[in-house]
Amino acid sequence: MTGAVAALAGGRGLSVTANTPVSGVGAPTNASTAVATGGTPPYGHSWQKISGDDLSPLSPISASTQFDGPVPGGESFTAFFKCVVTDALGRTGESNPVAATRSEF
Secondary structure, eight states: OOSOEEEEEOGGGOEEEEEOOOOEESSOOOOEEEEEESSOSSOEEEEEEEEESSOEESSTTSSEEOEEOOOOTTEEEEEEEEEEEEOTTSOEEEOOOEEEEEEEO
16 A cells, blocks of 8 residues: 555544555555554544545445545546544544545546
8 A cells, every 4th residue: 555644643542544545547446544543442443525526435434445436437536535433432533634536537
């Protein structure tokens, strides 16, 4: 996996990092993975769309997901997502936004 890594400190020692997925042409984009540190395992994950085109996470409650959606031929769609992580004690942290792009060329 390549891309920038974003981190944002969550409540009470829980932090989340997520990589920016690589753009995908004609298929879902490569996976973006959120890694939680601190807090109390196990962790629950929730990928949430912030803004952008009609893309969605294929595994919205997993640490890793790909993003896909109906992209008309000759177009490129981009959407921004964050991963909210909840630890066993109910504390949450969220990643900085990651951009997912899918093209049909």
